[in-house]
Amino acid sequence: MNRAPIRLRVAAAFAVAMALVLVLAGGILYLRLGQHLALVIDKQLQVRAQDLGVIIREPGASLAETGGIRFFERGESYSQLLDTRGRVLQASPPLGSRSLLTAAQLRMALEGSIFTNRDSVPGLDEPSRILATPVMRDKKKLVLLVGQTREERAETLRSLRDELLIAGPLALILASLTGYLLAGLALRPVDSMRRRAAAISAETPGERLPVPRTRDEIQRLGETLNEMLGRLESALQRERDFVADAGHELRTPLALLRTELELALRHGRSPDELRTAIRTSSEEVDRLAQLAEDLLLIARSNEGRLPLRPEALDGSALLESVARRFEWRAQEAGRPLIAAEAPGLELVGDRIRLEQALGNLVENALRYGAGEVRLSASAADGIVELHVTDDGAGFPPEFLERAFERFTRPDVARARGGAGLGLSIVRVIAEAHGGAARAANRDCGGADVWVALPANSPTPDGEAAL
Secondary structure: OOOOOHHHHHHHHHHHHHHHHHHHHHHHHHHHHHHHHHHHHHHHHHHHHHHHHHHHOOOOOOOOOHHHHOOOOOOOEEEEEEOOOOOEEEEOOOOOOOOOOOHHHHHHHHHOOEEEEEOOEOOEOOOEEEEEEEEEEOOEEEEEEEEEEOHHHHHHHHHHHHHHHHHHHHHHHHHHHHHHHHHHHHHHHHHHHHHHHHHOOOOOOOOOOOOOOOOOHHHHHHHHHHHHHHHHHHHHHHHHHHHHHHHHHHHHHHHHHHHHHHHHHHHOOOHHHHHHHHHHHHHHHHHHHHHHHHHHHHHHHHOOEEOOOOEEEEHHHHHHHHHHHOHHHHHHHOOOEEEOOOOOOEEEEOHHHHHHHHHHHHHHHHHHOOOOEEEEEEEEOOEEEEEEEOOOOOOOHHHHHHOOOOOOOOHHHHOOOOOOOHHHHHHHHHHHOOOEEEEEEOOOOOEEEEEEEEOOOOOOOOOEEO
C-alpha cells in the first residue's frame, strides 16, 4: 500500500472504516431486533395466558373446544392444562397427552409464572417459547401452559440478515466509490501544482504554483512552496549576478596582463623594459590572486558555513597587529595610522579572519579616505565593536545602504581600481562570528566602519554558521 497512489490509499482506508461501521451497525441492529421480537413473543404469551386463564376458570370450559381455538394460530401457538402431578387435563390440537414441562419446571410453575424454551413439541418440529402460569379451577390449583413457535422470529431475523448481506456490500461499494471521487477532488489542486512544478525551470523565472483558495492545508502548502520558489529564484539571480560580476572583474586584470606580456614579447629590447613589464604583470597577478581568494571566501560563505578557529583575543593586541601590517603603506601615503589602546577588552574570534576584516577596512581608508586613520575598540552589553575611522569625505549617502553588497563601489572609487569585495568580505566574516558590519559618516567628517561581535562566540571547537 505504501507504493499505491494516495487517492487509492485514501479510498481503501475509507472503505475499511465504512466496512467496520456497517458490520458494527448491522450486528447491533440484528441483536436489537432479535431482543425486541423475543419481548414481543413474551408479551403475546402473557396476554394469551391471561385470556385463557379467565376462560379456563369457567366450569366445563375446554381448550379443545372451537371457542378456544380463536386464541391460537394453527402450526404456531398451542396450550396445555396440567394438574399438580403433571398429568395433561386438556390440550389444544395437535398436542397429545404428554406434558411439556419437566417435574422441576412443574414445581416452579405452581409457585409462579415461568418462561421456558423447547427445541420441539409434538406435532410442531420447531423451537418454541412456553409460558407456564398457575391457575385456579374448582378450587384446585392447576398449571396453564401457552406456547408459540419461534419460527416467525427466526424468519424475520433471516430476512434481515439476507437484506444486510445484500445492502451492506452495495453500500460499501457506493461508499468506496464516493471516497475515491472525494479523494480525487481533494487532491486535484495537488496534481495541478505538480504539473506546474514540472514546467518550472531556471528559464522560466517568475512562474509560481497555482494556489487554491480553500483555506486548508493544500493552500498553505502551495503558499509555502511559492515562497520557497521565490527564495530559490532570488538565490539563483544572486549567483548569476555574482558570476557575471566576477567575470567582469577578472576580465580587466587578465586583459592588462596579456597586454603587458605581448608588449614585452614584441617590444622589450632592454632588460629595464623587460623588468618593468614583469613588475606590472606581477602586480596584475597579485590582483588576480587576491580576487580569487576573495571569491573563494564568498563561495564558502554561500555554502552556509565559514571555517573558523576561535580563540580568546586581546582587543589592543588585535588592533596593534593590524596597524603594524599597514604601517609602511601609511608612511608612503603620508597618513597617520593609530591603534587606540583598549585596556582589558577581550573577545573570542578567529584572529586571522578578524585581521583580514580589519585589514580590508584599513586598506579602504588608506585608498579612498584622507587624513588620520584610527583603529579603536569598545565593549558594551556583551557586544564588542572594532572601528576604523578616517578624516576623508566619507561615503556618498546613497551608497551607505548597499556598501556591503558584492562588487559594489561608489563612482569615485571605480577610477581607483578594486573589485568591490572588501566590505562584502568584512560582512561575511562578521556574520560568521554571529555579528554584523556597519558603516556611517562621521559628523565631523570622514567615514566610520565597524564590526560588531558577540564577546563570547563562536564556540572554540566548531564552525560558525552564517
